Amino acid sequence: MNRYERLTALLELLAERGRIEVEEIAEELAVSAATIRRDLDHLAEQQLLTRTRGGAVAHAVSYDLPLRYKTARHADAKLRIARAAATLVDKGAVVGLNGGTTATEVARALAARADLDLTIVTNALNIANELAVRQQIKLVVTGGVVRPQSYELIGPLARLIPEELTLDVTFLGVEQVDPTAGASARNEGEAAINRLLAERSGRVVVVADSSKLGGSAFVRICPTEQISGLITDADADEAVVREFRDHGVDVLQV
Missing domain, CATH: 1.10.10.10 (Winged helix-like DNA-binding domain superfamily/Winged helix DNA-binding domain)
Known part of the structure; x- marks a missing residue:
């Protein structure tokens, strides 16, 4: 270790x-x-x-670990999930990305596809930092107040830009996602901007390893009915996966 x-x-x-x-x-x-x-x-x-x-x-802060201490958890699963997510994006698409380790891996997987010529809208400073030098990506950052634990921009200012945009697909990293309760986050500020990205998007795809399936965190991001797809790993509980599918969610296990 x-x-x-x-x-x-x-x-x-x-x-x-x-x-x-x-x-x-x-x-x-x-x-x-x-x-x-x-x-x-x-x-x-x-x-x-x-x-x-x-x-x-x-x-108090140790109950919500800073992003830099989360990256090693379920790393292989997150890489597989991210690569699968990148295959779902068409050339010229407008893609929303929130913060978190899995969404960050999705950003990297998208950046590796030089053929896509994307517009990416994000409220995560670490993602913006990595994508800023990618010439094939038009980068839009929401603005807002930085939350240090996750590098996400939150608050009223973070809502101004997404409210004027239409997204093709948003990939949501979440704290928990449940077939009945939907997607949720620990922080209300993050949940609010994530909810807006989902509302402005034609499709919402949750990217979450199997440890995040079932149960709910403090604040709901969006209901299950708003989730088009879920990309998770092969260790996901079969009963939970079946319940997501029963709710009309397209589940991809990688």
């Missing part, structure tokens, strides 16, 4: 348990206590947790 993986694991364990102890976690992750102490000090410097004597307690 490298340092990046350890930091991700520490934040996930802390979010799950609320408190962790150095000796216990060192044994669990099979590294030295000194290594765990250095890792916890590093995360504390970034205000992602609060150090205690012998361990750490959860800082």
